[in-house]
Amino acid sequence: MGKKVGVFVCHCGTNISATVDVEKVAEEAKKKYPGVSYATTYKYMCSDPGQKLLRDKIKEEGLTGVVVAACSPKMHERTFRNAAVKTGLNPYQVEVSNIREQCSWVHQDKAVGTEKSIDLVRMMTEKTRKDTSLDAIKVPVTKRALVIGGGIAGIQAALDIADGGNEVILVEKDASIGGHMAQLSETFPTLDCSQCILTPRMVEVAQHENIKLYTWSQVESVGGYIGNFDVKIRKKARAVDLDLCTGCSSCWQVCPSKKIKSEFDTELGNRTAIYIPFPQAIPSKPVIDKEHCLLYRDARKKNIPPEDSKVCRKCYDVCPIAPVKAIDYAQEDEIVEVKVGAIVVATGYKELPNNVYGEYGKGKYQDVITGLQFERLASASGPTEGEIRRPSDGKEPEIIVFIQCVGSRDPAKGCSYCSKTCCMYTAKHAMLYKHKVHHGHAFVFYIDIRCAGKNYEEFSLRAIEEEGATYLRGRVSRIYKKGEKLIVLGADTLTGSQVEIEADMVVLASAMKAQDDAEVVARTLSIQYDKDRFFSELHPKLRPVESSNAGIFLAGACQGPKDIPETVAQASGAAAKVMALLSSDELEREPVVAKVDRLPPPVFSTCIGCFYCQRVCPYGAIEQEDIKARDGSVIKTVARVNEGLCQGCGLCAATCRSKSVELAGFSDEQVYAEINSVEFN
Amino acid sequence: MIEALRKKAEELLKNKTVSVVFGYGEGSTPERTRPVFITKPEEVNKLTWNKYCVYNLTTYLKRQETRKLGKPAIVVKGCDARTLIVLMKESQIKREDVYILGVSCDGVGDPLAEKCKACDVHTPRIYDDLIGEKGENKELPFDERYAELDEYENLSEKEKWEFWQKQFEKCIKCYACSNICPLCFCDRCIVEKNQPQWIDPSAHARGNLSWNVTRAYHLAGRCINCEECQRVCPVDIPLNLLNKKLAKEAEKNFNYRPGYNIDDELAMSTYNEKDNQDFVR
Numbered sequence: 001m002g003k004k005v006g007v008f009v010c011h012c013g014t015n016i017s018a019t020v021d022v023e024k025v026a027e028e029a030k031k032k033y034p035g036v037s038y039a040t041t042y043k044y045m046c047s048d049p050g051q052k053l054l055r056d057k058i059k060e061e062g063l064t065g066v067v068v069a070a071c072s073p074k075m076h077e078r079t080f081r082n083a084a085v086k087t088g089l090n091p092y093q094v095e096v097s098n099i100r101e102q103c104s105w106v107h108q109d110k111a112v113g114t115e116k117s118i119d120l121v122r123m124m125t126e127k128t129r130k131d132t133s134l135d136a137i138k139v140p141v142t143k144r145a146l147v148i149g150g151g152i153a154g155i156q157a158a159l160d161i162a163d164g165g166n167e168v169i170l171v172e173k174d175a176s177i178g179g180h181m182a183q184l185s186e187t188f189p190t191l192d193c194s195q196c197i198l199t200p201r202m203v204e205v206a207q208h209e210n211i212k213l214y215t216w217s218q219v220e221s222v223g224g225y226i227g228n229f230d231v232k233i234r235k236k237a238r239a240v241d242l243d244l245c246t247g248c249s250s251c252w253q254v255c256p257s258k259k260i261k262s263e264f265d266t267e268l269g270n271r272t273a274i275y276i277p278f279p280q281a282i283p284s285k286p287v288i289d290k291e292h293c294l295l296y297r298d299a300r301k302k303n304i305p306p307e308d309s310k311v312c313r314k315c316y317d318v319c320p321i322a323p324v325k326a327i328d329y330a331q332e333d334e335i336v337e338v339k340v341g342a343i344v345v346a347t348g349y350k351e352l353p354n355n356v357y358g359e360y361g362k363g364k365y366q367d368v369i370t371g372l373q374f375e376r377l378a379s380a381s382g383p384t385e386g387e388i389r390r391p392s393d394g395k396e397p398e399i400i401v402f403i404q405c406v407g408s409r410d411p412a413k414g415c416s417y418c419s420k421t422c423c424m425y426t427a428k429h430a431m432l433y434k435h436k437v438h439h440g441h442a443f444v445f446y447i448d449i450r451c452a453g454k455n456y457e458e459f460s461l462r463a464i465e466e467e468g469a470t471y472l473r474g475r476v477s478r479i480y481k482k483g484e485k486l487i488v489l490g491a492d493t494l495t496g497s498q499v500e501i502e503a504d505m506v507v508l509a510s511a512m513k514a515q516d517d518a519e520v521v522a523r524t525l526s527i528q529y530d531k532d533r534f535f536s537e538l539h540p541k542l543r544p545v546e547s548s549n550a551g552i553f554l555a556g557a558c559q560g561p562k563d564i565p566e567t568v569a570q571a572s573g574a575a576a577k578v579m580a581l582l583s584s585d586e587l588e589r590e591p592v593v594a595k596v597d598r599l600p601p602p603v604f605s606t607c608i609g610c611f612y613c614q615r616v617c618p619y620g621a622i623e624q625e626d627i628k629a630r631d632g633s634v635i636k637t638v639a640r641v642n643e644g645l646c647q648g649c650g651l652c653a654a655t656c657r658s659k660s661v662e663l664a665g666f667s668d669e670q671v672y673a674e675i676n677s678v679e680f681n
Numbered sequence: 682m683i684e685a686l687r688k689k690a691e692e693l694l695k696n697k698t699v700s701v702v703f704g705y706g707e708g709s710t711p712e713r714t715r716p717v718f719i720t721k722p723e724e725v726n727k728l729t730w731n732k733y734c735v736y737n738l739t740t741y742l743k744r745q746e747t748r749k750l751g752k753p754a755i756v757v758k759g760c761d762a763r764t765l766i767v768l769m770k771e772s773q774i775k776r777e778d779v780y781i782l783g784v785s786c787d788g789v790g791d792p793l794a795e796k797c798k799a800c801d802v803h804t805p806r807i808y809d810d811l812i813g814e815k816g817e818n819k820e821l822p823f824d825e826r827y828a829e830l831d832e833y834e835n836l837s838e839k840e841k842w843e844f845w846q847k848q849f850e851k852c853i854k855c856y857a858c859s860n861i862c863p864l865c866f867c868d869r870c871i872v873e874k875n876q877p878q879w880i881d882p883s884a885h886a887r888g889n890l891s892w893n894v895t896r897a898y899h900l901a902g903r904c905i906n907c908e909e910c911q912r913v914c915p916v917d918i919p920l921n922l923l924n925k926k927l928a929k930e931a932e933k934n935f936n937y938r939p940g941y942n943i944d945d946e947l948a949m950s951t952y953n954e955k956d957n958q959d960f961v962r
Contacts, residue, residue, distance in 0.1 A: 519954060606869040610771040615950035637772070655950060657899045658867040659874050672877035 003129050006038040006063040007121060008054055010045035010070035012100055019104040019113040025069060028118050035129045037061060046076045051083040058087040065093045065128040069121045071100040074539065090133035092591070092665055097124035119678055126673040134591040134664055139644050141227040142341040143582045146171065148219055148521075151179020152564060153346035153556025153571040155201050160575030161344075162210035166582050169338055170205065171233055172215045176281035177202055179348055183264060185378035185386070187564060188428045189459035195280060195381065202282040216287055220335065222525050223620060225645045226551030227341045227587045237331040239288035239306075240274075245326035247284040251315035252276065260292045262383075266373040268391055269383030274315045274327075278381060288315075288329075295329065305330065342551050342578040345535060346571065347521055349557035352407040352414055352510040359478045360406070360508060366392040367486055368479060370510045371425055378432045388436050390505050393484070397440065397504030400433055401488045402426045403476050404446040407511030414511045415532055420561040422509035423450045427460040429507060430469035442469040443501055445476050445490050453565070472499060479506055512561040525552055526618050534560045545574040549619070550589075550647065553577050592648035592665045594621075594641045607638040607660040613652035614639060621645035622652060682784070686756070686812045687725040689782060693754050694722040699780045700751030703741050705734040712791065716741065718750060730756075730812070735789045737907040739764040740863040742774055754780035754809075758789070759802030759818070763905040763940030764863045766807060770940075770947050771903075773866055783808030785816055795921070796908045799826045807943060827929045833922060845893075845923075851916040852889040854882065858910035858920055859896060864903050871895060897923040902931035902949040905940045 007029040011017040022041045030039035038061045042050050045068055057063060066089070068080045073096035081091035099117040107113040143166055147158045150172030158170045170177070181187075182202075184194035205211055220232040255272035262271040264278050271277075273293040274286045290296040290306075298311040306329040319325040354370045355363025367390045369377075380386040390397055404426050407414025423446070430442040444463075449471070451460040463469045474491035481487070488501040514533035515521070522529045527547040528536040535558050538546040545553050555571035556562060562570065581587070596607050604627045614622040625640040639661070641652070653661045662668055690702045706717030706727045714733045718741075719725055739761050741747040757765060762783060768774045783805035788797035801821040804811065836844065856872075859865040872880045872892055880895060881888030897920075904924040911921040932938055934957050937948035946953070 603868060606867070606874075608773070608867045610773065610866075612771075612947070612950040615947065616952075657871065658869050659871050659879070660869075668874075668879070669877050672879070 003035055003065045003131075004037040004061065004063050005033075005035045005065040005067060005125055005128050006057055006061060007033075007036055007040075007125065008045055008057075008066065008068045008070075009039070009041040009099075009117075009121070010050070010068065011041060011043045012071060012104075013044065016070070016100050016104040019107050019110050020099060020117045021110060021114040022069075022117075024114055025099075025117045025121055029067075029121055029125065033122055033125045035065075036125060038063060045070050046079050051079070054080065054083050055087050058084060058089055064089070065095075065131055067095050067097055067121060067124045067128050069097040069099045069117065069124070072096075072098045072102075092134040093128070093131050095124050095128045095131065097121050122677050123674040126677040127670045130667070130670045130673055131665070132667075136588040137591050137593070137643055139225070139227050139587045139589060141582060141585060141587055142229075142339045143167070144169065144338070144340045145342045145344065145578050145582065146219075146229070146231055146338070146340040147344045147346060149179070149346035149348055149556070149558070150174075150177030150205075150213075150215065151346060151348045151556060151567075152181040152198065152201075153348065153558075153567045154179070154344070155198075155205055156568045156571035157344045157346060157555050157575045157578070158211055159201065159204055159208065160572050161578050161582075162208045164575070164579045166210065166579065168208075168211045169231075169233075169340065170211055170213050171217050171219055172213070173218050174277065175216050175238065175275075175287040176277045176283070177205060177213070177215060178278070178280075178282070180372070181564060182278060182280070183266070183372060183379070184375045185380070185382070186428065186432060188424045189453070189455045191428070191431070193380070195379075199280045199282075202280070206282045213283070214336070215283060217336075219521075219524060222343070224339075225619070225621075226549075226589070227581070228644065229340045229343060229551065231338050231340055231343075233336045233338065235334040235336060237333050238286075239290070239327065239329055239331050240286055241324075241326045241328050241331070242283060242285055244321050244324060245285040246321065247276070247286075248320060250318045250320060251327065252286055254314045254318045256312060256314065257292055257294060260289065265383045266370070266376050268369075268373055268376050280381075288327075342553065342581045343525065344553045344555050344571070344574045344578060345521070345525060345527070345547065345558055346555040346574075347515055347518070347558040349512045349561065350515050352513050354406075354508055354510065356407065356413055357508075360403070360476070360506070361479055361481075365479065365481060365486060365506075366390075367397075367504065368506045368508065370508050371422065371429070372510070374429050374507045375425075378429070378436070386436070388433055388440075388505075395484075395504065396437055398437070399501065399503045399505075400437075400440060400442050401476075401486075401501055401503040401506045402429055402442060402444045402509060403506065404444065404509045405475075406508040407513070408509075409447065415513065417532060417561070418450060419509075419512040420450070421512065421563045423448075423460065424453070424456055424563065426507075426509045427451070427463035427469075430463045431467045434467040434469070442467075443488075443503070444469055444471045445474055446471060447473070447475065453563070474499070512557060515558065518558070521558075525549060526620075527552055534558065545570055545577055551581065589644075590648060592663065593643045593646040594648065594650070594652050594661050594663050596639045596641060597660050597662070604636060605638045605660060606658050607656075608658060609637045609639065610657075611639060612655045612657075613661055616651045616655045618649065618651070619645050619647050621647070682813050683728070683730050686730055686782065686784070687728050689810055689812065690719060690725045690728055690754065691722045693780060694719065694725070698752075699754040701747075702728070702754045702756070702782070703738045703747070704728045704756040704782075705730060705736070705738070708733070718747060720750060728756075730784060732787075732789050732791060734758070735794060735912065737761045737764060737863055737909050739768065740861055740909070742768065742779070743863060743866040752778060752780070754782050756782045756784060756812075757805055757808070758784055758786040759805045760796060760800065760905060760907055762805035762807050763802065764907065766940035766943050767864060767903055767905065768866075769943070771864075781805070781808040781810075783811045785811065785813030794908065795829060796906055799828060801826070802941075806941070823932065827925065830922070830926055830929060833926070846886070846890075848918045849889040849893050850886060851918060852884060852893060853916060854884040854889070854892065855915060857913045857915060861909045861913045862900070863907070863909075864900060864905075865896075871899075893918070893920075893923070896920075897927055900924055901927040902935065902937065902947070903939050904928055 009022045009026045026039040077096045081094045084094045147154045147170045158168045162168045216238045217235045220234045223230040252272045257273035261267040262269045274288045294312040299306040299309040316327040376382040408419040472492045474493040476490040478489045485502045490499045518533040537544045553574035555574040556567040626634045702719040705714040708715045803816045880891045908921045935948035
């Protein structure tokens, strides 16, 4: 082929050179590999002088292909390709052979590491010799963003993007935005009231001219690709016309179903069937809970349209709006179709329920509550108006026990990870309790105290030193009821003694889990999730807000447990990424896309149209194309790749039995050459 | 039954519902049948039906020569009808482009073919017309259906490997197995791709192994075990043993029998969150 390949072997300090004889790798390449006209080593190829070396040698030696043997291409492929572009070489003539993560880091024997590196570099050289020049694909950008989830993460991201001058569509599945943060009492480490700092942001969202808010709505489907997503939003029928309703509150005052457990109050308080979740809700307009509403129940039972039921129409009758009332029992779900250029996923988390642990009563003790329930008790707007009272009898608990790591760090019942926020909120709970029940005493069972964050350590020490909470290092083995008391049996591992506490109330610092429907959301968006069903970031360090699907970004606890400051920071990070994306009119995309072959008649394509590729494609990038004769009759139907949608994952190429699909930059010829260059013994 | 079949074929050809009937005709000896392609109503007497109708005629749906004859009516046994379902799922035929003449069948071959021993589709599960009595299809238990694998599965890994090496050594790369297979319908088989040449076309041990293993893999989760490949193999390689083993694995892992339920999604190209994921670590 006459290609002149240059091989550049990186020492990576001693990361590579400690277990790989880099000089020998370069020497072998130069001496033995066909097509290699130059080979050298350098201490840090990614450094400025390293890149300069690469550029200089491309020019001096007239290189037409480059292999950099270094770290994973995920780290620096782009670096080296960009360097090569400056010399006029096509970036796709530059390949990275990973001799660090998959070689030097995993081997201890230098001889073995060197031998393997030689093989890896030879394989990549063979591939490079067959590299073709590729040009970036250009796609237009729709300057509008979708934010999914109206908790603090979604609110922050939406406001930042909207302030940057772009249209934002914010979709929230509940009746109001606010998310979990709206449920919290006071927030660590400053103890400012959560609602006081959140609700102004919520109002801002409602009033922002660039934000279109859809509450009681869900994303139904997402098609398209970065810069050009086609989104369908299901506006669930709330039985209330948002345009007409003024939020006057007449309807929920007359609603006869008053004993429905309030989700917002973590089932410690009640709500009506037509309700707003909390007084500061945005929008401050109600929704009818069709499961509990008498009218809808009657309609279901009799199998008649709800508007025909006569059982209870109190909300309708009382509604003062005229001539058309704001209550509309016949309202149906509506599908809204929008085009957006970028998406921020901020779907949040779910608290592990308190019925998982048999030893903690499996949810049957009313006075064993979760952290979020304690937040509602401590909240001025909560069911007890901020007084700490036991759910069972309303008495003030004089002895309270907090148990940390409930679910967290317990792979058997909950999750293997640390939920990160519980150490801090338990310290906060102990403090709030002490502030409200002066004569009470708080015990905290912990495994470790992890309070890494600005002013966090000081905060938790305050709970111990100033607020007098007794911290016991150990696990609670059992809770049982004795009269009105809850007996908490635990261990104090620091003194090596058994502890028995007669408590009035127990608070479980329950784990933060992924939302129940996380997998469904991930599939709708074609993004990846981890073993705990939290959405995966593209790179754990360097690309923490990007999802695996280009143009879709992550914010908040849907990506992993996070507290408010971290969530807000990530949301702003995601917003910055969105704004960068929406700032240009056209996008350049990697040309590493699949292609279904096309041949002259009478074959047209070796594709036989079984469409396995279409079914396995996670991005919906495979289309069916009819190949027609002159008279318009269909000769055959074959697969075609939509380049805009293709992410170059290669599943189609792998699944094709007739090998009719190839991935640019990873052609069969290249892969075959790579495999054949390995010396089997 | 033969009379009913002939009458139906005549009627279909006469009123031009189809232009050709793919069926079984009498062979050179009474113990043989051969495929016949009837295009004229007056020729329907060539059609026959007996226990020697072993072949799976659906393979003619993929062939240019027979495709040219126009819309076919095709005589299928219960097992063959499963092929039709796979072909429809894989976009190779449209339901409306084929007229299905299902025949009830108590088993074919003399002695009884292996495929008939654990048959639970005596009546085709899809047809336009049924010739013969509609029998009861009770799905046989998993173990019973794969009983013929018992002996093979008792072999050690080493013994299995040696067994197949010996078998594949015989292969002369005549490709009769893929020619007869109704589901080997690619215009260009992977073995014909020569840039790069993934599979060595010479009849040598290495190329033989790649060919036979690739063929079996390409049928995993698709093969309905009609045993045609094994029947036509001139060197008697027990190809269906390999197919059946893969069918068993596919069913075990994905609870999927190719061509059994028309509504089932193709196991090998459909993601299902209920799929066995314990191989992911």
